[in-house]
Every structure is written in structure tokens, then in C-alpha cells.
Amino acid sequence: MDDTKKMLRAIINGQTTLKGELLSKIDKVDKKLSDKIDSLDQKVDRVEKNLTKRIDNIGKQLAYLEDDTPTREEFDNLEKKITPISN
Numbered sequence: 001m002d003d004t005k006k007m008l009r010a011i012i013n014g015q016t017t018l019k020g021e022l023l024s025k026i027d028k029v030d031k032k033l034s035d036k037i038d039s040l041d042q043k044v045d046r047v048e049k050n051l052t053k054r055i056d057n058i059g060k061q062l063a064y065l066e067d068d069t070p071t072r073e074e075f076d077n078l079e080k081k082i083t084p085i086s087n
Helices: 002-068 071-076
Strands: none
Touching: none
16 A cells, blocks of 8 residues: 555656646746737727727818718709710
């Protein structure tokens, strides 16, 4: 029975060592990933701000353009209209 206990103890010690090594490697990977994720979040935030700004500018331009265009009724009531030139 003494040999069986020694073998069991050796197996348990090996498993404990393996678990410790795996946990340390997982912690290293977790740290690396958390740094990458943080930098990725910052990049996404910058892109989102830039896109929002561009969409706002396009929206303003469309609003100004819409204000300058005649309505359908105004267009129909024009005295002179431009006709397309065909060859």
C-alpha cells in the first residue's frame, strides 16, 4: 500500500504543477489580450467619433441643399424652364 500512496502522490503533484503552469500562462495571455482590447476600444471610439462627425456634416449639407431647392409647386409655376439639349 505504501507504493500505491507514493504513486498517487506523484500523480497529484504532477497535476498540481501542470495546473499552476497552465494558470500562469492563462494569466499572461489574459493580460496581453486585455491590453489589446483596450487599444481596440480606443480605436473604435475614434472611428465612431469621426463617422458621427462626417454623418452630421453630410446631414447639414443635405438640409442646406434641401432649403435651396424649389418645391414641386414652385418648380411647376416657373415661367421659364431649361430644356435638355439633344444632338
